[in-house]
Amino acid sequence: MVSSSHEAMHRIFQEYPGLFSRVSEVLGVSIGSPASATIMPTDLTxxxxxxxxxxxxxxxxxxxxxxxLLAIEAQGKKDPEKPVSWMYYLSYLQAKYRLPPMLLVVCQDRATAEWAAQPYSVGHPKAPVLTLRPLVAGPHNMPVIKDVAEARKDLALATLAVITHAGDPDIGTMLKTLSTALRDVPEPIADPIVELIAQGLGKRPAAQQWRNLVAVDLSFYKSALSEEIRDEGRAEGRVQGRAEGRTEGRAEGRAEGRAEGIARSVLLLLGQSGVAVSGEVRERIMNCTDVDQLSRWLLRAPNVSAVEEIFAEK
Structure with a gap:
């Protein structure tokens, strides 16, 4: 079964066809900027x-x-049968379209990327007739972008970098950088990026970090992921409201569920930032029901060095 990470690693090039020209530069091959790009049928049967x-x-x-022609393959693990398939793809494309084909393999772990980048030859070992040398993008050569200005300069490349580094120790910093870079970006541009990252991170721990960062400012993010986060908060609030037998019904349950969700996100972001949180501070945050106040704390949480800083009234 195809995973969400697999889909994101190649679908990003459908959303941003010009991305390959920048990726090729990172990989040491100067292709140039395209004038246009057309999505072609993927069936080579x-x-x-x-x-x-x-x-x-x-x-x-x-x-x-x-x-x-640019063929893009998302590869999640080593597969000794793949190089033969890739050679078939390229030969078939050359014969059918009479255009030079290129192959880009996108990976999320270093071992798979290094395996995919190895030349693969067909023919007698002393006289091979064909040799496959794909371009490979992965955590071994994609940039680790921690500067907001750099991320804003090329959001598509920054998104691919985050996806390929999904399992890296620095992924939390990269996600914070990209989340900050998206705050001033128009919604039609930001929404596909928010979804691609969520899809690309799959079930890795970093996926929850991304959800927490998206939840920092729900009024900005209007994507499907944001709606899902809001729905979870409403559902949690309704369950809590029923359990406590509140007569106010759903409205109050949703409000309390959202407040508790934001409070938990504040504590999580403080923990990810390495900020020590005492039991008294934890209780203060969890007992707060003012959503506006909690949202202000949430916005400050990723950038403080001491917990007292999120309570400071500016």
């Missing part, structure tokens, strides 16, 4: 029962009227 599909296929048209 012949008139035989064998089915072959590439993850994403783009036709890239350059300003100098030259064109090429």
């Amino acid at each position: 012949e008139n035989r029962p064998l089915e072959r599909r590439v993850d994403t296929l783009l036709r890239i048209d350059m300003e100098d009227d030259e064109s090429y």
